[in-house]
Ligand SMILES: Nc1ncnc2c1ncn2[C@@H]1O[C@H](COP(=O)(O)OP(=O)(O)OP(=O)(O)O)[C@@H](O)[C@H]1O
């Protein structure tokens with residue numbers, strides 16, 4: 001029962017959210033969270049469940065984003081067609097890529113995805129006649145209100161969580177986890193490991209590509225530095241995956257929420273708190289601190305990874321019972 | 336299982352009857368080392384066929400060749416009148432040859448039941464069918480008490496049994512058992528023998544590698560002794 005009711009309640013809260021919270025800033029943050037739920041779920045499928053660590057999620061994200069942008073700028077087709085097509089193009093890239101890489105085992109796949117990420121970033125930068133290079137591509141936003149974007153993002157996020165839930169309880173899910181646990185055993189159980197790793201990667205790429213295309217439509221502007229970013233997309237995807245909990249259905253949702261919040265705290269210097277503090281105290285040093293804090297998010301991401309691996313190896317969702325016990329214990333101590 | 340027509344290789348049977356399973360002069364060289372060197376043997380349907388030999392004599396390597404974990408250096412392997420050498424590991428399993436690993440390979444972070452469900456999916460598509468097949472195999476091997484335990488928490492005897500259970504769930508016709516009684520205490524060895532006999536009685540042909548002579552003598556219909564990768568008896 002709990003399996004259905006808790007997510008359902010959460011979904012209703014999310015549906016009501018933009019009607020209750022009308023502040024565009026918070027709506028914007030929630031759209032980012034929802035985008036990251038989708039990306040994190042995609043990452044989780046291939047890396048968490050199938051055990052093939054994806055280091056270059058931005059390759060698929062950026063390809064999806066550019067598909068949408070190029071449709072408009074080159075073919076004059078609405079960038080919204082980029083949603084299905086972005087997913088499709090990401091799969092078309094994932095397919096040959098997986099076909100080559102999955103013959104090898106071990107860290108090759110992870111390294112190759114990193115390379116793929118960088119290759120696409122360079123192509124998008126250099127091929128100026130197609131992509132405008134570093135200048136980037138501007139796409140007129142369709143809606144002024146954030147609400148339509150919010151609901152599309154919500155549909156994508158909910159869709160990817162449901163997809164993970166359905167897939168992982170099916171034959172595919174059993175095969176993915178078997179491959180993660182022991183490829184030799186999986187082969188001897190009659191599982192075509194190369195084939196099923198490819199299926200997993202294609203599903204992941206599709207979800208991540210879709211998210212990229214939605215990003216283009218929502219933000220209205222992309223350039224290679226943003227959508228193929230190693231730390232803001234690829235590493236962030238890993239963090240969303242592991243902070244929430246690797247190979248848990250709701251892990252990426254939790255991870256997305258936490259990571260977007262943390263990212264925002266850094267980006268905005270503690271929601272402008274540091275700036276205010278600087279003004280209030282009149283200390284010039286605060287300006288420097290503010291600047292460093294907003295630039296330190298990459299470092300803090302690193303520290304967060306170490307913290308999670310040390311104290312919550314299964315992520316917030318995976319270690320929920322341990323976490324709750326610890327919190328309850330603290331309460332009892334202080335009471 | 337149905338096979339596409341072109342997979343058939345018509346064999347020159349001559350006058351003699353075709354064996355159910357046959358290894359023809361199979362060899363495996365690791366660099367200069369001949370782990371298996373020109374070994375031939377035939378297994379009849381319904382038999383328990385024992386492979387014995389000292390440590391490092393090439394027994395596990397023979398299984399790894401049958402199951403295509405390693406490619407053959409020379410020779411060929413036939414099963415049910417068809418050449419199976421050259422197929423991939425998962426295809427060999429689909430053809431109906433299951434195996435266990437001497438160094439057990441449990442899917443550690445999955446429950447015993449999930450381990451077996453995953454392999455049961457080879458023959459059935461629907462989840463409830465896979466669960467049914469898995470539960471039957473678990474019951475058959477007497478692992479029911481451990482069903483919901485994580486595979487990594489099992490003691491060695493049960494891990495060995497999980498290996499058997501998992502391969503049984505793929506509904507093999509021929510089962511390769513690699514030292515399933517090694518490292519067990521006497522009563523566990525007795526249970527293992529019972530399970531192996533039960534498997535044979537259910538109509539599955541077995542090739543077994545075992546160090547404990549008592550085990551292999553008491554159950555094998557035929558025994559092949561090898562040393563330095565060659566047949567000695
Ligand atoms: N992957 C490999 N690479 C190189 N040499 C190998 C490999 N696998 C096995 N060997 C060698 O092949 C020979 C036969 O090994 P194998 O494991 O088949 O013996 P075994 O009869 O199963 O021994 P045991 O009774 O100890 O299980 C050994 O000398 C071993 O060192």
Ligand SMILES: [Mg+2]
Nearest residue numbers: 394395396437
């Ligand atoms: Mg051996």
